[in-house]
Amino acid sequence: MIEETTNNASNFVSEVDSAFVFIFGISLFFLFAITIVMVYYVFRYRKSKNPKATHIEGNHKLEIIWTVIPTILVVIMFYYGWAGWKSQREVPEDAMTIKSIARMWSFGFEYENGVTTDTLYVPIHQPINLDLVAVDVLHSIYIPAFRIKQDMVPGKPDFIWFESGKIGEYEIFCAEYCGLRHSFMKTAVKVLSQEDYDAWYKGSSQTAEGAGAEGKALFQKFGCFACHSIDGSKLVGPSLKGIFNNKRMVIKDGEEIELVADAEYIKRSIYEPNADVVKDFVPGMMVSYKAMIKDEEVDQLIEYFKTLE
Amino acid sequence: MTQNESNQTHVSFRDVETRFKGLFAWVFSTDHKRIGLLYLYSIVTFFLTGVALGIAMKLELMAPGRDVMDPETYNAIFTLHGVIMIFLVVVPGLPAIFGNFFLPIMIGAKDVAFPKLNLMSWWLYVLGALVALSSLFMADGPPDTGWTFYAPYSFKTNTNVLPAVIGAFILGFSSILTGINFIVTIHRLRAPGMGWFKMPLFPWTLYGTGWIQILATPIVGITLLMIVGERLFSIGFFDPALGGDPILYQHLFWIYSHPAVYIMILPAMGAISEIIPTFANKTIFGYKAIVISTLAIAFVGYFVWGHHMFTSGMSGTALYTFSLLTFLVAIPSAIKVFNWVSTLHKASIQLEAPFFWAVSFVFVFMIGGLSGLALGALATNVHLHDTAFVVAHFHYIVFGGVGFAFLGAIHYWFPKMWGRMYNKKRAITGWVLFFIGFNTLYLPMFFLGISGMPRRYYDYVERFHGPNIVSTIGSWVLLIGLVVIIYNLVRSAKKGEPAVKNPWGGKTLEWTVDSPPTLENFEDIPEVTKGPYDYR
Structure with missing residues (x-):
């Protein structure tokens, strides 16, 4: 269940929301006020009602007023925005x-x-x-x-x-x-x-038990599931259902070849994902996990893959 | 003088005999008016392509999950929509079409300062567009990076990023050349007596735009070349895998692309500043304040790019400096709005289609501008950044602002450009439909953004469903309005009633020449003695 907006969902909500209320409040006030004046003028000074326009070139006092007031307002908005944001970059020591x-x-x-x-x-x-x-x-x-x-x-x-x-x-x-x-x-x-x-x-x-349990945890840990399904459905990468020791068609250096997905192939696919790309999949989608997944972890993953019959 | 006699002595620029015949008489013409129309026809073609892509995106977003297309297609479509609309439509939009056609006439000149360079700009535009779109027909398909080409994804994807990048590079040159041409034209070719403060406001905004084009575009040029270098020769500028810095890319990209928003909006404001006094039959309120705010926007607009990067991990000092500067750029825009509205005070208003476009421009521009305040403040920006709120804000400025001004301008200057009148009732029907459709399409996206829906989303969670349906329906109403508008204008260009010289009672120089103008615009260069909007 996903919670809707609540005031204490995080410590920032009330401050950010009060900045929202201030900025949106002023914005809506000006939007409505100016629109109402504008529509009134269009109606009041249409040609059939007011056949002769009055020549007015401008008004310095007005120009100053409507420069100064918005300036003050936006500086206050800036302050609210800055004040509400500042604490987001100051992490408490006991975090x-x-x-x-x-x-x-x-x-x-x-x-x-x-x-x-x-x-x-x-x-x-x-x-x-x-x-x-x-x-x-x-x-x-x-x-x-x-x-x-x-x-x-x-x-x-x-x-x-x-x-x-x-x-x-x-x-x-x-x-x-x-x-x-x-x-x-x-x-x-x-x-x-x-x-x-x-x-x-x-x-x-607590470590889970059973065949491939460590591998399953690693599969979660490294987010492999985002691109590889275990139920045979096609995501961005090929599904890993029944992968171990089965045949696959891959593209190697532009040539289409058939090979067996043995331990060596799986390891190579994790460390050099673009060496052999399974047919119908796009190369370059996966980065090398050599720096992240250790040798023994690869073995644990393979143990897990063996269970995906 | 009878109509017949005037036809013999005053030959329209459309009918003038030249070295070439047919199509060649247009694509090799150095007449600023023909070049303006060449831009119009090419830009409208790309605009309609962009609209079709936008409608397709809205269709996909009508319901969660897959509606009509795969994510690959969707990602390519929103990238193409952005690239086409920004680089091929909105940036060249008003300056290249109406600037070319009307700048020389409004300042009393026979052409721009460099007519051949002007033609070359158009050719570069076409070349750049073809290169950018060539990716559509290549094996790995069009780019799927978004129009921002953010590193390092733009180096990882297998789609054809390079053609789009090289195309944008060429288009940059087209833009720079147009900017140079307009600045020199304004400096050197104003009619005798037209001092700087007797110049109409549309040329003034083209002047501000010209400087941005010259000063900002080279930065995107060099950035795009760096991408080419990185993709082809693996020089590590931006990709961390090669030792580069992705944040550097964002800085370089926005140093151009933020001022580019002002390239788009300034001429739009200029067109509105022409339309309002003409239909109000009254001089514009605070002419000098509008000129100064134009230059202020052009200047301060250079220093606000960082507000696109408030969550990127920049230093805190950079963040609040950019936030403060962003708020400052809001002030000259507000001044303009106040001046436009004040012009209507004690006016005598003709209720015609261009005027409705101008008034609705002020309304949608206010929504766009005011929603920008919540994006300029740091605390609220963090929540709204990269959500549908930004998309709504941006479209209110660029499609609401520039789009409404464009449609207002074309309804305003149509009689001058084609020498014919359009059906006024149908024009207003088109405006009503477009206005309703536009707001129905984009208002819900503000709510989606506030409630947390990220942008560039192919799929979304169920709670975002309602506003998305409304938005999609809005896109259809907008489309119907657009069809009515285009049908009316296309039909009237051929079959409309012949237009007189000055159908709206405008005071600027373009209303003193024939409709359509002759090849050289003026028989004799006029002598300017009064301000541009003197209705006494």
Whole structure:
């Protein structure tokens, strides 16, 4: 369930919203006032009603008045905007840091215990500092209910922070166009009570069991699901259903060849994704994960893929 | 003098015998009026293409999920819509069409200062347009980066970014040459007696625009060349994978592209400043204040580009400096609005189609400008940046502002350009439909933005559905209005009643020459003694 606007969804909402009310209030007042005057003049001074115009070249006093008043108003607006924004760049010292990773086309959140999720879990009344990392192109993390947004620029770490005062689930969108599945790049932030959060945090770090369980967690962690389905449906990348030791048609150096998706092929596809591109898929869509996924993690992923019959 | 005699001595520029015949008599003509019409026909063609793409986008957004097209197609369509509308329609729009046709006549000259350069500008425009659109017919399809070509995505995508970029580069030269030509024309070719402050306001705005074209366009030129260098030779300017900086790209892009908005809007304001006094039968209120605010907009407009990047991670000092400057540029725009409205006070108003376009311009321009205030303030910008709110704001300025001014200008100067009158009732019907359609199309997008819908969205969550349906329906009403307007004008250009020299009672020099003008506009260069809008 996604919460609509509420005043304490984040600590910034009331300040940003009062800036909105001030700016929109003045804007609407001027829009209506000027429009009413204009329509009245058109009606009152139409030719049939007023056949002879009066020659008026201007009025210095009026010009000064309508330069000075808007100047004062916009300076006040500037101040409101600046005051409401300033605190967004000042992170409290006791903030809890969560690493946030954006890649085409999913978000990932990595907590201090090493667990990674695709939904952001945070406790209520706790300042949260998101360390922003983009791995491929520009993204922008946007939480409308919290009134915050920050671009995620590859090679330029940045941050965004908030403190939520209301338990609930709020949308997270990617606001910066990032290619094919930009509009599907969305997730949610779940604000939990401290007890619920602690329980979740403790439970999350316990390793799951069963064949390929670690690999499944990695599949989530690195956001692979954003482009590769496990049920056979075609997304941006080929589905991984039944991939292991099956035949695939790939394009290698412009030639169409058939090969078997063995462990070596899967590893190469993760480290050099554009070496062999499965037929009917576009090269260049995936970046190399060599710096992110370790050798043993690849093996764990392969164990997981084996279960996808 | 009878009609017959006047036809013998006064040959319209359309019927003049030249070296070439037929189409060649137009595409090789150095007559500023023919070049103006060449621009008109080419720009209208691209405009209609852009409209079709826009309607297709609205159709896709009518409901969540896939409606009529795949995301690949949608992304390419919104990119092409932006590239075509910005680079091929709105930037050249008013200066190239009405500036070419009317600047020399309004200042009492026989042509622009460099007629051959003027023709070359048009040829460059056509070449640039063809190069930019050639990507449509190439294997990997048109670019899907958005018209901003933001790095590093524009280096990662496999679509044909280069043709669009090289096309925009060529178009930049067309724009620069037009700017130089107009500035020299205004400096050197004003009629005797026409001091700077006796010059009409439309030429004044072309003067401000000319300087922006000369000073800002080279920056986008060099930026586009850097993209070419990066894509072809892997020189790392912008792509972090090569050691470049994506934020640098955004700075360079907006240093041009923000002033470009003023290239678009200043001549639009100029056209409105011509239409209002003519139909009010009254001199414009605060002529000098309007001139000074024009120059102020052109000048301050250079220093506000950073407001496109409030969430990009720039330093805090840069953010509030740009925010303050952005607010300052609002003031001269407000002054203009107050002056236009005051002109109507104690006027004697002829209620004709061009006047309705001008008054509705003031209304939609106010919505566009006032919505810009919420985008200029930092706290509110962070929430609204990259949402549908920005798209609505931008379209209220560029389609509402420039578009309404364009349609007002064409209804105003139509009798002079074609020497015929259009059907006045049908013109007003077209305006009513267009006005309703326009507001139905874009007002809901403000609400979508405030409630958090990002822009460039192929798909959206269910709670955004309602306003999107309304917006799509608005696009159809707007389209119907546009069809009525175009039908009326095209039909009247051939079959309309012949127009007199001065159908609206205007006071500027274009209303003293024939409709349509002769090749050299004036038999004798006029002597100017009065201000441009003296209705006493």
